[in-house]
Structure formats: C-alpha cells, structure tokens
Amino acid sequence: MYFFQRNTQFKNSIACICDDGRKYTYEQLWNLGDELIGRFEGRRLVLLQGSNDIESLASYLAHLRAGNPVILMGKDADSSLVDGMKKTYGLMKGKGPDIVNADLALLLSTSGSTGAQKLVRLSYENLQSNCDSIVEYLELSADDRPITTLPMDYTYGLSVLHSHLCVGATVILTNKTLFDSGFWSLVEKYKATSMAGVPYTYAMFDRLKLTSMNLPYLNTMTQAGGHLKPELQEKFALWARDTGRRFFVMYGQTEATARMSYLPPEKCLDKPGSIGIPVPGGSMEIVEGEIVYRGPNVSMGYATCIEDLAKADENHGMLQTGDMGYMDDDGYFYITGRKKRFIKLQGKRISLDQIQDVLIKELAEAESPDIAVTGEDDSSITVWIAGRDRPGFSECIRNIFEEKWAIRSRTIDLKYIDIIPRNSSGKIIYKELV
Numbered sequence: 001m002y003f004f005q006r007n008t009q010f011k012n013s014i015a016c017i018c019d020d021g022r023k024y025t026y027e028q029l030w031n032l033g034d035e036l037i038g039r040f041e042g043r044r045l046v047l048l049q050g051s052n053d054i055e056s057l058a059s060y061l062a063h064l065r066a067g068n069p070v071i072l073m074g075k076d077a078d079s080s081l082v083d084g085m086k087k088t089y090g091l092m093k094g095k096g097p098d099i100v101n102a103d104l105a106l107l108l109s110t111s112g113s114t115g116a117q118k119l120v121r122l123s124y125e126n127l128q129s130n131c132d133s134i135v136e137y138l139e140l141s142a143d144d145r146p147i148t149t150l151p152m153d154y155t156y157g158l159s160v161l162h163s164h165l166c167v168g169a170t171v172i173l174t175n176k177t178l179f180d181s182g183f184w185s186l187v188e189k190y191k192a193t194s195m196a197g198v199p200y201t202y203a204m205f206d207r208l209k210l211t212s213m214n215l216p217y218l219n220t221m222t223q224a225g226g227h228l229k230p231e232l233q234e235k236f237a238l239w240a241r242d243t244g245r246r247f248f249v250m251y252g253q254t255e256a257t258a259r260m261s262y263l264p265p266e267k268c269l270d271k272p273g274s275i276g277i278p279v280p281g282g283s284m285e286i287v288e289g290e291i292v293y294r295g296p297n298v299s300m301g302y303a304t305c306i307e308d309l310a311k312a313d314e315n316h317g318m319l320q321t322g323d324m325g326y327m328d329d330d331g332y333f334y335i336t337g338r339k340k341r342f343i344k345l346q347g348k349r350i351s352l353d354q355i356q357d358v359l360i361k362e363l364a365e366a367e368s369p370d371i372a373v374t375g376e377d378d379s380s381i382t383v384w385i386a387g388r389d390r391p392g393f394s395e396c397i398r399n400i401f402e403e404k405w406a407i408r409s410r411t412i413d414l415k416y417i418d419i420i421p422r423n424s425s426g427k428i429i430y431k432e433l434v
Helices: 026-037 054-066 079-088 124-138 155-166 181-189 199-207 230-243 306-310 352-362 393-405
Strands: 014-018 023-025 046-050 070-074 104-109 119-123 171-173 194-197 220-223 246-251 261-263 274-278 283-287 290-294 301-303 318-327 333-338 342-345 348-351 371-375 381-386 412-417
Touching (some): 026 054, 046 054, 046 079, 054 070, 054 171, 070 079, 104 124, 119 124, 194 199, 199 220, 220 230, 246 274, 274 283, 348 352, 352 371, 352 381, 352 393
Parallel strands (some): 046 070, 070 104, 194 220, 220 246, 381 412
Antiparallel strands (some): 104 119, 119 301, 246 261, 283 290, 290 318, 318 333, 371 381
C-alpha cells in the first residue's frame, strides 16, 4: 500500500496539527483532499502550489491517490515562473497533456528553485521505496511528531511528510520560521519529537542556542541538503550523544527522490565529514572518482518539455550523482566536491568546493562573512564575499591561497557583493554569480 492511500489502520489517528490548533485525523485528511480536488475525467497532469498547510497537503495526497501526476511548486513562486511552467507543460488552459507515462507520479525542480523548467520525473515506486528506506533507518513510528521546518516543494521537506505519514505519525504543520516565537511555542505545546534541516537551518539553530533549550520531547534531528560545517556537526553530535538524542547526517538528491545515504548517530563523531552508508535497498560505489548510486528510488529521468512526460524510465535504477568522492576502509562514503566544480589552473586540478570550505574554516575566527567561490579553467578563481572589505581581510584571503595551494594572488579575483544568492534550501546559486 502506498503512503498516500486510505489505510484503515490509521483512519482515527491524528495525521496533522495545524499551527492554529486544528487537528485532522487521517480520514479527515483524506476526505478534505477529495473534496478540494473534486472529480476529474480520467488521469491528468496538475500543477500544485503548496506550502506547509493542511489544504496543500490534503490536495497533494488526493491527486496522488487519484493518479494525477503533480508538478509541485511553492505557493509563493513568482507568477511569471508559474506561467512559464504551465506553458511548457501544456497547462495554460487548465487541461494537461493527453499522453503521460502511467508510472509518473511527481515532478520536482532539480535545484530547489521553483522556476526551473527542468524537472525530475518521479514514479510511484520511487516515492514509496524511498519512504520505506527512511522509515527503516530512522525507525519511525506512529508515536513520532515531526514539525515542518522545510518547504513542502523541496524534496527533503517533502520526504519528511511522506515517511511520517507512511507510519501513521502526527505532523505539526506550520510555515512559521525559526525566528518566530510562535514556532517554538508549537514545538513545546504539541511536543515535537523531531526536526529536519539543511546547513543553513543548523546555523540558525546554533544562533538560537537550540542546544541550551528545554526540549524534553525532541529526540531526533536530521540534516541533509549540503555539507554541514565540521564544528556544527561536532556540536550537535555531542549534544545529541550527551542528552540521549539521535543526530543523523544524510545525503540525497532530487534525482534519487530524496535520500541515498545516512551516517548512523553512533558514527557521527568517529566519521566527521562522511555522508555515511547507503540507505536500505540502495548501494553506492566509486566509479572513476564519482559516486554512483543504485536503488529503486532513482528517478525515471528529466523532463524539459511536454513530450518528455510520456517517456519511460531512462535511468533504470542508476544515478551518476555528479559528486566526486571516496569510500574508506569501513565502507563509509565522503564527498570531495562536485564533478562540475573542478577547474584546471596553473597546471593543477582544483576543487572549488574544497577551496570554499577551507576559506570558510580558515576565516571563521575573523568573523568572516558569507563566501562563495567560482572559477574558470586556465583563467582565475573568484571569491565572492557578502559585505564590504575590511582592513587586511583581502590580503588574508590571498595569503591563504599562497600558503595552502601555492596559487599566485594575481589569479585571485575578490568581489564584494551585498548577498550570496541562495535557493530555498540554502544552497548557493552559482549561476547568478556573474
């Protein structure tokens, strides 16, 4: 049985608690969804703009039950981007394409940017298999009460909903931010047991001194969506260990539905920087330096036009992640950088991601601003810095390049800008740094 179908075992259990105090049983959630989407003649593609509210969740699940493939976008997406998506996929007049692959369940942006027209094609099997994996390694149960901290249209945030609904848990639905006192009131009032976050989320948790809060029911923290600073990983891992909680570092991509690997809590301090081991049902290997994943959660492929919606599975359970890395002697995997984020400079093969990580670490004591690094083959490396120059700061950066990588300062370009562009999951949008 799929997680979105009617399951009599859960019908009287509380599925959702809204931030205004409304509570919905699973049966009420199903009925609300059926009421909201109405009746369709046959199977049809739909575009749903959702957020962490009961109407969005109910409609989304109802469309999956009805067999309607869903393009999921954020409720606050720019209208021009929404119109562009509708035009690309034949939804301008309200009726979707006639020919859509029977296995197609969901279409998500590859980048977390709701305006991207390149979509990942996910099947019903992709959704359920990844759901089952997450339930197994996180040991989820009906007693869990996660609170939403990530957007519904982001693959990681969506997987939190999928996996908990699969076991009959209660989801605390809110769009409140971490800096809203109302969010923490919900955590306390409804006894939230878990929270999920990307690196940016954990930076905010740290600023808010979460590890000093009195949160007796919070027992599980999960992190994915990018590399977490080593000092933050250690801090939260130690806090979890010392307070009897669990802290999971995970790795995933939209192309694999959500998650491909996880670092067991007991290994979090022993394997700093590791993305862990494959999720149940999946496998990983290093092929010519690249991490390759195999599993039933690997998507069917991409869609860039309406004709792509009819395509069959093109990936056949294998995903070349584009992440370079290695496996240690214990079978734990590590990422060293993106395949496309390597350049050749002064005869050397250089990882821009590694340089970026080292700069952030080296400049941490100097209260460094947000930093991003880009570069071009046989040309130069550009360091983008949020804010204004300060006495000696630029010279400090150039010295790091000389000392760490023997890269001459004349090939380093420093640019100060107002803000480093990031998407909804906190990842840097490098294409906007031009």
